[in-house]
Amino acid sequence: MGTHRSALKLIHTLSSPDRPGSRYAPKPIPPFFICSVFFIFTAFFILRFLWSPSLPFTFGRSPELDPSLPFHIHIDDVSNQNLTDFIPDQSVLKGSTIMPKMGNATAKAELGRATWKFMHTMTQRFPEHPTADERAALKAFIYLFSRLYPCGECAHHFQLLLKEYPPQTSSRNAASLHLCSLHNLVNERLGKPEYNCTSLAENYDCGCAHDPNEKPGDATSTISLLSEHLPS
Template identity: 65%
Template structure:
């Protein structure tokens, strides 16, 4: 007869065999229960299943949409504020183009081009911005060199002056009129003229001498 010890030993061996067989057929897995829904999360934990169930993040807006979008600002009804803003803005834009590199890289060209288009969206005068966007479509920014950028902006400036029935500005005097005092190379060699008034005041006639009223010879033609 088999002793009690032998029976217990055989029973333990059999139990271990059964447990081992189950382990081979069904490998252990970690599962987690959601206490609110009762759902189980499988191997990898809650984070993995939540990541799988989440919607993919929205792709960022394309650069073309943000650069070439519509006007953002509303109409500016204050005529005095509009005129002051215009004078300051033209001074900023002309100074930018007059400080632009002589031989820009492609990255620098893209930066200036994008700047003008973004500027046309966020300019505080909505109706002015809309007009500027029309000019950008008709006359795309020229960014190949400092001279090209400066003369392009001067041409666009004169298009605005013509629409507002203001006198045409002499593009040959850009470097003297908008000299920032930075000591950089000028666009042309025109000597700086004596000016006691604000050169950004577009109400003045730049084609005539401020003191005598005598018509000045137009250059660059």
């Protein structure tokens, strides 16, 4: 019995893969094989994550809104919502000015000219018969503009004008003539000549394509309406 045990121990020792010099000793695993396995498993988990139906963002289809997130809007979902859904509340719209005073007179003048051109062009391109959403969007923009205008003291004066003469958004003519009247109030304060508001369409036409089916608005009735609220 002892002889058999000794023989088995000898056979086990000779055939052990850990024995130095044994032909059964394991070879080191190539690094390429380790890297391949790692990338395969990584790719598997990434694809599994992307195709998981329980996640808010999925691969190959429109994402679902996650109500637990504070702000989660995808571009495909914007068309299904009203513009007013994205307008801040009144405390944000009518807050105080944000920017500091602008001391460089040259920069202030250049900024003013560029801003009036942008604002007048915008109101000239505003729809003649805007929807409630479009009216709310323009009104919100004007109030936010009065807070964020880079010239702090200019923004403050513009806010004072808006308190006395709130934005008019019922039509293109109403919006453009209201802004022109505000422009002339600013010109009066700065000692500049009055601008002829009847020349808005000629001076601030962006050159965009016009809707051939759109009917021109009645500028006369709009001017009469605004004259009740704005100085001549």
